[in-house]
Amino acid sequence: MRLARLMKALLPVVIAATAGAQVKPTIVLVHGAFANASGWSGIIDRLQKRGYNVVAVENPLTGLPQDVATTKRLVDAQPGNVVLVGHSYGDAVISGASEGDPDTVVSVIVAAANAAAKH
Numbered sequence: 001m002r003l004a005r006l007m008k009a010l011l012p013v014v015i016a017a018t019a020g021a022q023v024k025p026t027i028v029l030v031h032g033a034f035a036n037a038s039g040w041s042g043i044i045d046r047l048q049k050r051g052y053n054v055v056a057v058e059n060p061l062t063g064l065p066q067d068v069a070t071t072k073r074l075v076d077a078q079p080g081n082v083v084l085v086g087h088s089y090g091d092a093v094i095s096g097a098s099e100g101d102p103d104t105v106v107s108v109i110v111a112a113a114n115a116a117a118k119h
Contacts, residue, residue, distance in 0.1 A: 023080060023081070024051055024052050024053070025052075025080060025081035025082055025083045025106055025107075026052070026053040026054070026055065026078040026079070026080065026081070026082050026083070027047055027052050027053070027054045027055075027082075027083050027085060028054075028055055028056075028057060028071070028074060028075055028078065028082050028083070028084050028085065029043065029044070029054065029055070029056040029057065029085050029087075029090075030056075030057050030059065030071055030084065030085065030086040030087065030090035030093050030094050030097075031056065031057070031058075031059065031087055031090055032086075032087045032088030032089040032090050032112075033061060033088065033089035035087070035088075036058060037056035037057060037058040038056075039087075040056040044056060053078075055074060055078070057070060057071045057074050057093075058070075059071065059090075059093065064092055064093065064096065065096075067093045068093055068096035068097050071084075071093050071094065071096075071097040072096075072097045072101075075097055075098075075101065075104060075105065076104075078104075081104060081105075081106045082104050082105050082106065083105075083106060083107040083108075083109065084097060084098055084105055084107070084108045084109070085108075085109045085111060086108075086109070086110055086111065087111045087112055088111075088112050090111075091110045091111075094108055094110075095108070
């Protein structure tokens with residue numbers, strides 16, 4: 001249930017982070033360790049009802065470099081701008097996936113991160 005409360009609190013943050021955009025960016029959701037993309041289902045439904053294109057990465061959790069690469073491939077496949085949202089371990093993943101891509105990734109939102117990633 002803690003994750004459900006977190007997702008409910010996250011919705012206004014995502015909406016506020018994208019409020020000034022002329023075209024709504026794609027929201028890319030990155031799960032934490034010991035989780036999978038299905039944990040985002042509630043937030044995906046809510047954001048889609050507000051007109052956002054939303055995708056959740058299904059990272060293999062085989063290591064940080066592999067998860068960053070998987071997330072980066074998904075980000076690169078999106079049309080237009082992207083907002084990356086990472087939960088817990090997903091913070092380290094989105095930190096790596098957003099490096100070197102200032103034209104595509106317009107915002108990074110960290111939800112319940114454990115520690116800052118170092119690259």
